[in-house]
Amino acid sequence: MFFKRLLEIFVGNAQSKIKKVDINCTECGLVFDNTINECPDCKYMKILTDGSFDEMSDDLRVISTIRGETAINAAKEMGLKLLELRAEVSDQFKVKYKKLQHRKTGEIITIGDFRDDNLYRNLGYKTLVDWTSKNPSKFFSPYAAYVIPKDIKKGECVLINDVITNHVSERWNQGDVYRLSKSEAIWTGKYFYIDVSSYAIGEFIG
Amino acid sequence: MKINPSTKEIFTDTGTFVKRLYCHIHVKWKAMKKIEDGSRICIECNKTIQDTASFNDTDLIKLIKNDPQACLKVNLNQDNVKIIH
Numbered sequence: 001m002f003f004k005r006l007l008e009i010f011v012g013n014a015q016s017k018i019k020k021v022d023i024n025c026t027e028c029g030l031v032f033d034n035t036i037n038e039c040p041d042c043k044y045m046k047i048l049t050d051g052s053f054d055e056m057s058d059d060l061r062v063i064s065t066i067r068g069e070t071a072i073n074a075a076k077e078m079g080l081k082l083l084e085l086r087a088e089v090s091d092q093f094k095v096k097y098k099k100l101q102h103r104k105t106g107e108i109i110t111i112g113d114f115r116d117d118n119l120y121r122n123l124g125y126k127t128l129v130d131w132t133s134k135n136p137s138k139f140f141s142p143y144a145a146y147v148i149p150k151d152i153k154k155g156e157c158v159l160i161n162d163v164i165t166n167h168v169s170e171r172w173n174q175g176d177v178y179r180l181s182k183s184e185a186i187w188t189g190k191y192f193y194i195d196v197s198s199y200a201i202g203e204f205i206g
Numbered sequence: 207m208k209i210n211p212s213t214k215e216i217f218t219d220t221g222t223f224v225k226r227l228y229c230h231i232h233v234k235w236k237a238m239k240k241i242e243d244g245s246r247i248c249i250e251c252n253k254t255i256q257d258t259a260s261f262n263d264t265d266l267i268k269l270i271k272n273d274p275q276a277c278l279k280v281n282l283n284q285d286n287v288k289i290i291h
Contacts, residue, residue, distance in 0.1 A: 204209065
């Protein structure tokens with residue numbers, strides 16, 4: 001999910017030109033802007049209603065994350081056990097980019113590596129937007145919760161696909177700091193101990 | 207060498223696709239058994255994982271040509287790796 005957000009930053013040239021417009025959800029009436037693909041309230045309500053709580057991945061139970069007051073209140077009404085946490089954007093996460101335009105063709109590209117600067121300058125690109133950092137963290141609501149399975153046992157290892165708390169996944173030596181969005185975790189009986197190393201992105205093996 | 211972290215695909219500096227890094231076992235590099243040439247052995251599958259830190263494009267292509275299933279380790283902070291999106 002984190003990299004999906006990254007991808008949105010770098011590939012989203014066309015999208016970034018689209019003017020921000022409010023959309024009224026036809027199902028629940030929530031007003032959200034067109035930079036979001038789907039109504040966030042409906043998205044998290046679907047998690048509650050599609051019965052996916054028994055999902056497994058790599059032999060680990062998958063813990064569902066819900067966000068927003070609507071889904072949290074609905075989950076409480078359904079009698080689900082929740083671990084509520086505040087979703088806060090942390091300033092420590094940043095991803096840099098630079099936008100270039102080809103002097104002849106007008107093609108616009110986005111680069112993220114300082115070392116590409118000279119390469120593209122020699123290929124005839126000029127700077128459109130100089131090096132800028134963005135924080136890719138964006139939560140539509142400060143209210144978030146994990147749905148805790150009733151039969152979870154202390155010490156059980158689980159998979160969380162949408163981590164609520166902020167943890168550094170990797171610091172690139174060019175200054176970029178990536179947020180951990182997916183992780184294995186251990187249920188302590190009171191909270192999830194996030195095993196950051198399980199899904200940190202520093203090393204790729206395969 | 208270039209890597210797209212979102213797809214885990216690696217390419218040569220000229221943009222030729224080399225392979226997509228994927229391993230369902232999720233063993234950490236630190237947990238693997240060190241061997242003399244800098245590569246390591248996976249404790250789960252016994253395959254040798256090549257550290258690409260000192261590879262150039264020629265080394266990389268040669269390795270994958272000889273063994274398309276060869277396992278590689280790429281770190282984002284390697285000097286020979288550029289990140290693309």
